[in-house]
Amino acid sequence: MSTTQEPVSEPQNALLEATARTSPGDYVRNYLQRMKGGDMGALPIIIGLIVIAIIFQGQNEHFLTPRNFVNLIVQMAGITTIAIGLVFVLLLGEIDLSVGYVSAVAAVFLAMRLRPPDGWPWYAGIIGALLFAAAIGIVQGLFITKARLPSFIVTLAGLLVWNGVVLILIGTGGTVIIQDPVIIGIANAFLPHVWGWIVGVAAVAIFAYSKLRRWKRRQKRQVSSEPIAIVIFQIALVAVIMAAVVYVANLDRGVPFVGVLLLIFLAAFTYLADRTKFGRYVYAIGGNTESARRAGIPVDRIKTLVFMIASLMAGAGGIVLASRLRSVDTAAGGGNLLLMAIAAPVIGGTSLFGGHGRVISALLGALIIASIENGMGLLGLSAGAKFIITGLVLLVAVLVDAISRRGREQSGLG
Amino acid sequence: MSNHANNTPILELKGVSKRFGAVQALEKVDFEVRSGEVMALVGDNGAGKSTLIKGIAGIYPFDDGEVFFGGEKVDIHGPRDAADLGIEIVYQDLALADNLDVVANMFLGREKVGGMWAMDEESMEEEAIKTLDSLSVTTLRSVRLPVASLSGGQRQAIAVAKAVMWNSKVVILDEPTAALGVAQTRQVLDLVKTLRAKGLAVVIISHNLHDIFEVADRITVLRLGKRVNVFDASKTTQQEVVYAITAGALSQVPGMVKS
Numbered sequence: 001m002s003t004t005q006e007p008v009s010e011p012q013n014a015l016l017e018a019t020a021r022t023s024p025g026d027y028v029r030n031y032l033q034r035m036k037g038g039d040m041g042a043l044p045i046i047i048g049l050i051v052i053a054i055i056f057q058g059q060n061e062h063f064l065t066p067r068n069f070v071n072l073i074v075q076m077a078g079i080t081t082i083a084i085g086l087v088f089v090l091l092l093g094e095i096d097l098s099v100g101y102v103s104a105v106a107a108v109f110l111a112m113r114l115r116p117p118d119g120w121p122w123y124a125g126i127i128g129a130l131l132f133a134a135a136i137g138i139v140q141g142l143f144i145t146k147a148r149l150p151s152f153i154v155t156l157a158g159l160l161v162w163n164g165v166v167l168i169l170i171g172t173g174g175t176v177i178i179q180d181p182v183i184i185g186i187a188n189a190f191l192p193h194v195w196g197w198i199v200g201v202a203a204v205a206i207f208a209y210s211k212l213r214r215w216k217r218r219q220k221r222q223v224s225s226e227p228i229a230i231v232i233f234q235i236a237l238v239a240v241i242m243a244a245v246v247y248v249a250n251l252d253r254g255v256p257f258v259g260v261l262l263l264i265f266l267a268a269f270t271y272l273a274d275r276t277k278f279g280r281y282v283y284a285i286g287g288n289t290e291s292a293r294r295a296g297i298p299v300d301r302i303k304t305l306v307f308m309i310a311s312l313m314a315g316a317g318g319i320v321l322a323s324r325l326r327s328v329d330t331a332a333g334g335g336n337l338l339l340m341a342i343a344a345p346v347i348g349g350t351s352l353f354g355g356h357g358r359v360i361s362a363l364l365g366a367l368i369i370a371s372i373e374n375g376m377g378l379l380g381l382s383a384g385a386k387f388i389i390t391g392l393v394l395l396v397a398v399l400v401d402a403i404s405r406r407g408r409e410q411s412g413l414g
Numbered sequence: 415m416s417n418h419a420n421n422t423p424i425l426e427l428k429g430v431s432k433r434f435g436a437v438q439a440l441e442k443v444d445f446e447v448r449s450g451e452v453m454a455l456v457g458d459n460g461a462g463k464s465t466l467i468k469g470i471a472g473i474y475p476f477d478d479g480e481v482f483f484g485g486e487k488v489d490i491h492g493p494r495d496a497a498d499l500g501i502e503i504v505y506q507d508l509a510l511a512d513n514l515d516v517v518a519n520m521f522l523g524r525e526k527v528g529g530m531w532a533m534d535e536e537s538m539e540e541e542a543i544k545t546l547d548s549l550s551v552t553t554l555r556s557v558r559l560p561v562a563s564l565s566g567g568q569r570q571a572i573a574v575a576k577a578v579m580w581n582s583k584v585v586i587l588d589e590p591t592a593a594l595g596v597a598q599t600r601q602v603l604d605l606v607k608t609l610r611a612k613g614l615a616v617v618i619i620s621h622n623l624h625d626i627f628e629v630a631d632r633i634t635v636l637r638l639g640k641r642v643n644v645f646d647a648s649k650t651t652q653q654e655v656v657y658a659i660t661a662g663a664l665s666q667v668p669g670m671v672k673s
Contacts, residue, residue, distance in 0.1 A: 218536055221536040221537075223535075223539040224556060224557070224558050275531075275532040276532060277527060277533060280514075280518060280522075283511070283513060283518075284514060284522055287513035288509075288510070288511040288512060290507075290509070291509040291511050291522070292522070293493075294473070294493055294505065294509045295493070295523030296494045296497060296524075297522070
């Protein structure tokens with residue numbers, strides 16, 4: 001306590017009393033109120049996934065099969081990885097248009113260092129590619145913060161520059177083949193069935209442990225905590241989802257290694273966003289840059305680091321995508337990769353206007369996008385039809401964001 | 415009005431000046447406030463009130479002049495320097511991040527960190543509740559609500575609580591009652607009196623002379639970047655202060671030839 005004077009006699013703490021006793025009923029009521037206020041959480045995603053599943057399963061019986069489910073995880077891995085980095089950029093209320101081609105630059109860098117004459121070992125190649133990608137992010141971040149240029153323009157320039165770099169590096173040959181078994185294994189290896197279960201159980205155990213430990217600590221200190229029934233419900237829900245994923249994946253080839261990688265990224269970056277000072281500052285800057293600056297937060301440094309994270313994760317995503325294709329060609333990083341990576345967190349509920357969103361939105365949104373892509377692929381739709389449908393889904397997602405923002409403002413939920 | 419417990423000013427500015435391009439926002443202004451005193455800072459729009467407090471806060475450092483804190487000369491180059499001295503400013507626009515909850519706002523920029531780089535949310539929440547309690551702010555439903563959902567008076571109370579939580583010695587309030595209703599204004603004025611009773615030096619900027627005469631011990635009047643007078647609130651009238659704000663007992667109005 002650091003006020004200048006302690007109150008002479010501690011009064012009965014009305015606030016503390018009120019916050020320590022939250023019943024499950026209150027919690028559910030608060031949740032419903034937040035939803036009405038436009039903060040809908042994961043609900044639109046779940047409804048969307050059900051609708052998508054019904055539509056595509058009705059058209060093609062192969063949609064809801066273990067084989068296609070495993071394919072889906074592998075297909076969404078690259079976009080999800082890139083999108084996780086973009087969540088932080090969106091939280092600032094900024095944009096990074098360069099991530100598509102930064103991912104390609106990292107992939108080309110890796111592929112070229114692995115092959116002769118360089119012949120780097122796989123780990124050196126990955127570290128080098130990630131450092132290169134991070135450096136790109138720092139440079140772009142410095143232009144945005146120090147030269148005070150809009151992130152839209154700086155990263156648009158980045159988009160062109162890195163596209164050019166990819167074309168020059170690959171040259172007229174057209175394709176760089178990757179032969180390193182470890183790199184190829186990133187997106188093409190599957191856990192033995194027993195290991196799938198071990199990883200699944202371990203993940204649920206870690207989630208449950210951290211949730212319960214937090215709950216217990218907050219109870220002991222008598223600060224506001226979620227009702228234990230809700231905590232147990234959340235743990236049970238995660239356990240059921242995890243068990244279903246491992247079970248279904250094991251009916252086919254097993255849990256893809258890249259699925260474990262996604263889980264690690266998700267956990268690490270959720271921790272960064274929710275529990276650390278850095279994450280708090282990102283939210284603060286996205287909510288009110290001026291108040292963040294007046295609170296003494298090093299706004300420019302945080303922003304630059306966020307653009308570094310976005311490029312770093314783009315690099316990681318590029319490696320995943322290259323691993324899946326076992327090669328890098330001149331089309332890498334192009335197409336609608338950028339659009340998908342930005343759309344994923346927005347569809348998952350992260351606001352384009354800054355300050356609102358969660359890391360898991362990248363995964364949820366990517367799940368929706370990958371499901372649509374996958375389903376349209378099964379139906380054999382034309383490229384034109386795919387673009388139109390994907391574009392409309394993005395439009396709907398942004399519309400939902402704008403409407404929920406208005407709802408938040410009206411209900412005063414920030 | 416309360417006695418001045420201590421006759422050395424806790425914060426004293428001597429001859430500070432600030433120029434923005436062609437505009438002389440402050441010209442050789444003296445200013446002081448003592449512990450356990452409420453000093454009002456008044457003046458018309460453009461008189462230099464905001465520039466003065468932003469200089470104290472380190473947002474726009476002064477071009478010229480000296481700042482003394484507790485009798486010692488200090489250099490304030492940024493918001494951190496001011497905060498380290500124990501000077502806290504509650505801005506007109508509240509400087510709260512709407513998307514963050516009450517605890518996150520009160521600790522913004524000064525989060526407590528525990529193991530594994532994680533913030534110590536429990537300690538922060540406990541201290542936030544204690545501070546709000548000590549200021550008799552008890553109308554909040556939960557300190558985990560985003561501040562966007564709070565009323566104007568509650569937001570102002572959070573901003574003040576944030577300022578006093580840090581062992582602060584000087585609290586500067588910029589238009590604390592400007593956007594508030596009658597009952598909420600009362601809450602804030604009571605809060606100002608609580609701060610004074612705790613022995614803090616309070617600087618309050620306001621256009622509302624009624625509010626000022628209710629809480630202030632002394633009144634500093636600025637006009638066109640100069641200090642025109644310092645009144646003892648118990649020995650002056652609203653008319654006298656209004657005259658100083660508008661006509662100003664300046665020997666020379668800047669930019670005009672002395673007649």
